Amino acid sequence: MGLGPGAKPPRPVRTSVILFHKPKGYLVTRNDERERKTVYHLLPPFLMQEGWFPIGRLDKDSRGLLLFTQDGRLVDRLTAPGRCEKTYEVEIRGGISDDDFSRVLRGVSTSIGILKVHRITKKEKSDPKHSSRSSYRKGKTGTSVESFMP
Numbered sequence: 001m002g003l004g005p006g007a008k009p010p011r012p013v014r015t016s017v018i019l020f021h022k023p024k025g026y027l028v029t030r031n032d033e034r035e036r037k038t039v040y041h042l043l044p045p046f047l048m049q050e051g052w053f054p055i056g057r058l059d060k061d062s063r064g065l066l067l068f069t070q071d072g073r074l075v076d077r078l079t080a081p082g083r084c085e086k087t088y089e090v091e092i093r094g095g096i097s098d099d100d101f102s103r104v105l106r107g108v109s110t111s112i113g114i115l116k117v118h119r120i121t122k123k124e125k126s127d128p129k130h131s132s133r134s135s136y137r138k139g140k141t142g143t144s145v146e147s148f149m150p
């Protein structure tokens with residue numbers, strides 16, 4: 001269906017995104033049947049009331065940047081498996097050997113299949129923790145390198 005003579009194309013719909021730094025100890029869900037703390041306990045009430053929802057998730061014991069939107073199409077585009085590369089910075093207590101890194105790159109067998117990162121780089125050591133940055137393309141079924149370390 002085309003536009004008539006002299007008609008202007010519709011203006012694009014503006015999508016809003018809210019950035020939020022999630023602290024450890026909070027679930028990324030609208031409500032929890034076991035009544036545990038969720039990120040919505042920390043956010044202004046209008047986010048829940050007006051239908052804002054997170055783009056992706058972080059584990060309860062993780063902290064980091066979360067994006068919230070009301071645009072379901074944006075959520076689908078950003079969370080579809082393989083659409084976006086996800087990068088995590090991970091701090092791990094104890095040593096990380098080169099063999100550990102090689103094993104992660106080859107893939108680790110788990111109960112849900114082989115989990116594998118796309119790329120991993122070792123960062124500086126800050127006693128007693130090691131830092132690494134990992135990226136993967138698995139989408140919702142992927143996992144971070146944190147799960148692979150002994």
